[in-house]
Amino acid sequence: MPLTKEALLNMYRRMLTIRHFEEGITEFAKQGLVPGTGHVSIGEEAVAVGACSALADGDYIISTHRAHGHLLARGADIKVILAEVLGKATGCTGGKGGSMHLSDFSRQILGTNGIVGAGINIAGGVGLAIKMRQTGQICLGFFGDGAANRGTFHEGLNLAAVWKVPTVFVCTNNQYGLSMPQCKACGNIDISARASAYDMPGYRVDGTDVIAVYEAVKSAADRARKGDGPSLIEAISFRLRGHSMRMDQMPGGNVYRPEGEIDDWAANKDPVKIFRAKLKELGYLDDKKAGQIDAECQKLFDDAADFARNSPEPAPETAFTWIYAKEGVK
Amino acid sequence: MPLTKEALLNMYRRMLTIRHFEEGITEFAKQGLVPGTGHVSIGEEAVAVGACSALADGDYIISTHRAHGHLLARGADIKVILAEVLGKATGCTGGKGGSMHLSDFSRQILGTNGIVGAGINIAGGVGLAIKMRQTGQICLGFFGDGAANRGTFHEGLNLAAVWKVPTVFVCTNNQYGLSMPQCKACGNIDISARASAYDMPGYRVDGTDVIAVYEAVKSAADRARKGDGPSLIEAISFRLRGHSMRMDQMPGGNVYRPEGEIDDWAANKDPVKIFRAKLKELGYLDDKKAGQIDAECQKLFDDAADFARNSPEPAPETAFTWIYAKEGVK
Amino acid sequence: MPQRQISYREALAEAIIEEMARDDRVFLMGEDVGVLGGAFGATPGIYAKFGGERVLDTPISETAIVGYALGAAMAGMRPIAEIMRVDWMTICMDEIVNQTAKMRYLSGGHPEVSLVIRAAAEGGIGLGGQHSQSFEAWFVHVPGLKVIMPSTPYDIKGLMKSAIRDPNPVICLEPGVLYGVSGPVPTEEYLIPLGEAEVKREGKDITIVAWGTMLPKTLNAAQTLAAEGVDVEVVDPRTLRPLDIDTVIASVKKTGKLIIAHEAMKTCGVGAEIAALVQERAFDHLDAPIQRVATPDVIIPVNRALERVVLPQEATIVNTVKAVI
Amino acid sequence: MPQRQISYREALAEAIIEEMARDDRVFLMGEDVGVLGGAFGATPGIYAKFGGERVLDTPISETAIVGYALGAAMAGMRPIAEIMRVDWMTICMDEIVNQTAKMRYLSGGHPEVSLVIRAAAEGGIGLGGQHSQSFEAWFVHVPGLKVIMPSTPYDIKGLMKSAIRDPNPVICLEPGVLYGVSGPVPTEEYLIPLGEAEVKREGKDITIVAWGTMLPKTLNAAQTLAAEGVDVEVVDPRTLRPLDIDTVIASVKKTGKLIIAHEAMKTCGVGAEIAALVQERAFDHLDAPIQRVATPDVIIPVNRALERVVLPQEATIVNTVKAVI
Numbered sequence A, B: 001m002p003l004t005k006e007a008l009l010n011m012y013r014r015m016l017t018i019r020h021f022e023e024g025i026t027e028f029a030k031q032g033l034v035p036g037t038g039h040v041s042i043g044e045e046a047v048a049v050g051a052c053s054a055l056a057d058g059d060y061i062i063s064t065h066r067a068h069g070h071l072l073a074r075g076a077d078i079k080v081i082l083a084e085v086l087g088k089a090t091g092c093t094g095g096k097g098g099s100m101h102l103s104d105f106s107r108q109i110l111g112t113n114g115i116v117g118a119g120i121n122i123a124g125g126v127g128l129a130i131k132m133r134q135t136g137q138i139c140l141g142f143f144g145d146g147a148a149n150r151g152t153f154h155e156g157l158n159l160a161a162v163w164k165v166p167t168v169f170v171c172t173n174n175q176y177g178l179s180m181p182q183c184k185a186c187g188n189i190d191i192s193a194r195a196s197a198y199d200m201p202g203y204r205v206d207g208t209d210v211i212a213v214y215e216a217v218k219s220a221a222d223r224a225r226k227g228d229g230p231s232l233i234e235a236i237s238f239r240l241r242g243h244s245m246r247m248d249q250m251p252g253g254n255v256y257r258p259e260g261e262i263d264d265w266a267a268n269k270d271p272v273k274i275f276r277a278k279l280k281e282l283g284y285l286d287d288k289k290a291g292q293i294d295a296e297c298q299k300l301f302d303d304a305a306d307f308a309r310n311s312p313e314p315a316p317e318t319a320f321t322w323i324y325a326k327e328g329v330k
Numbered sequence C, D: 001m002p003q004r005q006i007s008y009r010e011a012l013a014e015a016i017i018e019e020m021a022r023d024d025r026v027f028l029m030g031e032d033v034g035v036l037g038g039a040f041g042a043t044p045g046i047y048a049k050f051g052g053e054r055v056l057d058t059p060i061s062e063t064a065i066v067g068y069a070l071g072a073a074m075a076g077m078r079p080i081a082e083i084m085r086v087d088w089m090t091i092c093m094d095e096i097v098n099q100t101a102k103m104r105y106l107s108g109g110h111p112e113v114s115l116v117i118r119a120a121a122e123g124g125i126g127l128g129g130q131h132s133q134s135f136e137a138w139f140v141h142v143p144g145l146k147v148i149m150p151s152t153p154y155d156i157k158g159l160m161k162s163a164i165r166d167p168n169p170v171i172c173l174e175p176g177v178l179y180g181v182s183g184p185v186p187t188e189e190y191l192i193p194l195g196e197a198e199v200k201r202e203g204k205d206i207t208i209v210a211w212g213t214m215l216p217k218t219l220n221a222a223q224t225l226a227a228e229g230v231d232v233e234v235v236d237p238r239t240l241r242p243l244d245i246d247t248v249i250a251s252v253k254k255t256g257k258l259i260i261a262h263e264a265m266k267t268c269g270v271g272a273e274i275a276a277l278v279q280e281r282a283f284d285h286l287d288a289p290i291q292r293v294a295t296p297d298v299i300i301p302v303n304r305a306l307e308r309v310v311l312p313q314e315a316t317i318v319n320t321v322k323a324v325i
């Protein structure tokens, strides 16, 4: 069943919302408004939106340190997410987790992680719970090309295969793990091929093509929902910015990137541009409509920014809460 | 270059020495002479001897908890090893490491390990040192099918491939990791196939055939020595005893094994029997000669047993040594 | 209450079986927990009762064991994850410390991260340096975790049941040498709240706080000393985080003297924390410096005689008491 | 000696560069240590000097980083392995604790296991719960390891050089917030022996033992207090294992009062060990209970104001001193 015009335009909207969000917080970071750091996914929006569009209501996701896009693609409240990135009381963890710890339990977004590769096993475990509880959901676990070299990738995918849990593993291969080009970090750059080690289907898709990502994840999700077990999807994409907002500002913070690479990629690999062109080709979008959508998405961010910036700082006593849940037999 | 008659008979002697050693210590364990436990490799002798016979003097090995065979195949002193298994002062660690911590630094046997899968990275690191020092050695790292599901397998093999270290990874797939049948422990039982994830050659060989193991390891060793990097060899073999001497004696300690499996395997998969038949077929062995060799190997063990049993217990003050090396600039 | 004598491992298995019967979110996972009932036979009979759907054998993948347990807990289950020995909790410290312990906090207080991670601990079994350790101090250092270390059949049963019901992650360390030791356990159901120490023996001359393998050794030492006229009070914290320091302090206020006995390495063991707290809160009640009986900072040898040299014994306690008194 | 002002990171890089030039067995490995010079820029200039043959970028594989370093050490090299942050040493605790720390012992005393494992530690940078921890107490609990935690450019240079030459595994924890802080460092070569504390400020009224980020805060507090007539002696252990307790005790015998200040969580931190040792060995010299200034048992928040609420500050020290005096 091909995606409708409306669905496609919604996907475009989501991609653009992510883009505006991350360009916006990059500015905020320069102004010193972001505590710590944050990792923008500019250039990777098609993976977030393609993958999340393939999910049903009630499906879970588990994500990484580079997660704003996943959260927004999955429908989390942009205001709450932005407030969290700014460390405000109205953020999803009241400013205590920041950009690396975003979640929305009302939407089954079970959280992101500051430890690379830690989410893979957690996503498998969510799949295990789904299977044991027979709820018909699935879980989507995002991770990066760098994370794919951690032992947790191996243990997590193998166990998922053994137990046939309904988890879809989505690797955003943005070609770098911090300063490490993917081609120097592993013996075989084809991460999807590792799936065969676990007798699991593996797909390599163009991560700048939101529809390709959608289709791959959709079929993996269908398979998982039917009880046929996990899949691994590798989406080739491009990190158009520095590793983190902090490092992007640091002198030498991008020293490891070949000269011209970012410009070249921005010109040729930008998924938003690519999708916009595609939608125009399909006749779903013209310049006017594109301008309108752009303005809408910018406004979403601007409203969120008003909300977040005007939100209170967390009260000092909140530093001590949530460490333990209250006891009590349930 | 095919193996000479002499070489083959020496391999047979080594296999038989291991067999007698492990049957002997099993008896000792029943008599309560073995502190803690120990893991015999009865049924897996062809892997130890085939692999170690493919090494040159000066090559390193790193091994596992199930290591007596590797040590003896590599030429360690049977007396010292037996003394260690019995926890005596004359053992290779003076009775402090026991069966799981055997080594012979004069023969580049850098040790065995009580932590499943921990040796894989260490073997890679030894390979790294060889490469940096350009000594022309190689390192052989043994591990089990169970260990292959640990994250260290993934991290260790990937990095070996990236750095092209001269390490040969040998997986003894004896079909079980403790009570866990290999077929239930991983998505794809073909461990050798995982090598492709690292763009490394992977071979699956019959681990009851000492010559097949020798040949596979020899070609991997040659490749490593030439600077072409690591390989993974999976040798299919059969654990003809319980997981450990302790568990073999425990009621229910073998409950997980299908009825008749051990007898069946002992009848059909015993590498010593198989090799003996082969040598006879080749005309290298007759019953008389076989009897002689058997007696020789038994005597090796008996002499070692005399030595070890008559060796002193470690002195109490030795409990406190070797924790730190003395400082001093070298 | 009617009582029976059952072993530590039977009491542990009973606790798990009762809770699995009571709450179908509870399940057991780990290496060899299935038909084998645990590599140390710690959990017999559970698989026979509940089968492979709720007793899950795993591959040798310690990061996956804890990571999956955590994920399952976040999606509403209440896993009991066995890591065979605390020595290889080293492999999954990220999953325990950075993930499980912090997940509720880092998720805005939303999920109940209700799971138990169990492991055999301590030595005395001739298994050497990588199989004889006790890292309770590491876990006690980590906010977000609770830590129990029960030493009797009665305590493991009552505390394990509470741990399974607790809405927080609980680390349960089980002294491996005690699995086969029997003691009285009621036939009726009971719970022991986490965070309550027990005075295992009343006395007036000196307080000894002891847990793990050191608890039975301390009780024996107390008997020996009683014959010599020294009346020892023995306090078993049972839960190490949160630590019931009040019970310890009340005892010290009575006796004026304190020894802490644990099998873990002396330096930076939990004994140091108890000593620090007691000198802080009962400074004027102490008649003598607090002493610690613990394994000196060594690696545990396999040879049984050497192992006895390094692990603290009954005699070590007796001698320390005599030196303090 | 002629001195210059250089930053902590420059001093650290100098130490490594000098030792790599001196001994070709020494090399550096870890994530992003190559052209980037470390994710926190902790090791600038080393790659430019020695290139990819001796400065090895690794994949994100913490178990391989330490395991390979260990294997290389066993085969005669002297690696310096960087784990970017101590928070993810959780991933390779088996490699550190069961392998590296015990390898010499479990190999019959044969190999020199000479390697350094370095990591940034502690918070104060707004990076939150998984990026702000300090686990020195865990490593101090492990026989076979040495642990250093230098807080000044002078100390990191002299101690790092000694650590690289030491025939044992050394864990070096570097307070991340101090990388950019400058201090005097001689131009000539010098070494600081492991295991020697330094009295960073002499005083007669009270002793404060402090390390990591707490050292500069304590020195500031001491100045504030001096203005109010309280004369604080500040002892920096610099090496936490082996700990130079004698210097601490000598100071306590002089002042009669002790505070220990560290950023790690209070419960089961190294402060507990020092308190336990001092009350044991200087019981009669203590005029007041030993106090600990540490992070209360919480998870570190990202929000900078909240982070300041939980991490101990100069004022915390000043107030604690006033309460004790």
Ligand SMILES: Cc1ncc(C[n+]2csc(CCOP(=O)(O)OP(=O)(O)O)c2C)c(N)n1
Binding pocket: A039, A065, A066, A114, A115, A116, A117, A143, A144, A145, A146, A147, A148, A174, A176, A177, A178, A239, D031, D060, D062, D084, D088, D091
């Ligand atoms: C276990 C661990 N090691 C290292 C880091 C530091 N670090 C944070 S992000 C990152 C790169 C991750 O690469 P990848 O998985 O490809 O994700 P990307 O950043 O490209 O989205 C590194 C090394 C970390 N947070 N956790």
Ligand SMILES: Cc1ncc(C[n+]2csc(CCOP(=O)(O)OP(=O)(O)O)c2C)c(N)n1
Binding pocket: B039, B065, B066, B114, B115, B116, B117, B143, B144, B145, B146, B147, B148, B174, B176, B177, B178, B239, C031, C060, C062, C084, C088, C091
């Ligand atoms: C990390 C770790 N997990 C679990 C154990 C307990 N254990 C010891 S041997 C073993 C089975 C290992 O299986 P495999 O690697 O196939 O080797 P085998 O015993 O078959 O030779 C297990 C689970 C351990 N020692 N280390």
Ligand SMILES: [Mg+2]
Binding pocket: A144, A145, A146, A172, A173, A174, A175, A176, A177, A178
């Ligand atoms: Mg990446």
Ligand SMILES: [Mg+2]
Binding pocket: B144, B145, B146, B172, B173, B174, B175, B176, B177, B178
């Ligand atoms: Mg096996």
